[in-house]
Amino acid sequence: DGGITQSPKYLFRKEGQNVTLSCEQNLNHDAMYWYRQDPGQGLRLIYYSQIVNDFQKGDIAEGYSVSREKKESFPLTVTSAQKNPTAFYLCASSIQGAETQYFGPGTRLLVL
């Protein structure tokens, strides 16, 4: 089946620890995105990538890092510099630009 997968579904982070969230798509989409969602809020853009080996900061990139070594994969690392990482993280992809984006099931990150 074609689609976007994210793993893990739930992730627990200890203080000072870096954690990496996985996002994979087999839709042959060029562009991929990471969003953060806090309770009662809309989605806010963390990073996006329109092509392999290139990515751009979104509105709330501080404390996060990404890589785009393959078209299918766009992992997000939540670093220890992110002081309030507890949130729901959603990955998306699109064919061109951001006209219509398709979303993965999300990862819930909790701080221990």
Add this chain to the structure above:
Amino acid sequence: GIQVEQSPPDLILQEGANSTLRCNFSDSVNNLQWFHQNPWGQLINLFYIPSGTKQNGRLSATTVATERYSLLYISSSQTTDSGVYFCAGLNQAGTALIFGKGTTLSVSS
């Protein structure tokens, strides 16, 4: 200022009722889209509607781009319609979506 604003923030309906959700968007946002987020967090595209009207079953959407608003109509609501409805528009650079804060819909039987 606020680029994408949704109303109402919360909506409670009895099954079978109709509803209208509104999205106002600023000049810096275009190419409106509507999404539904189910209680498990999955976000589903409903409509890509930069202008005009589209219908899909019990749902329809209208965007009046010149007046910077879009409406999502839900008719004969069902419990499975519950969740959060987001509208989002493309930023001026055309690189990312700007989301509103959503309307939380609860439909009871």
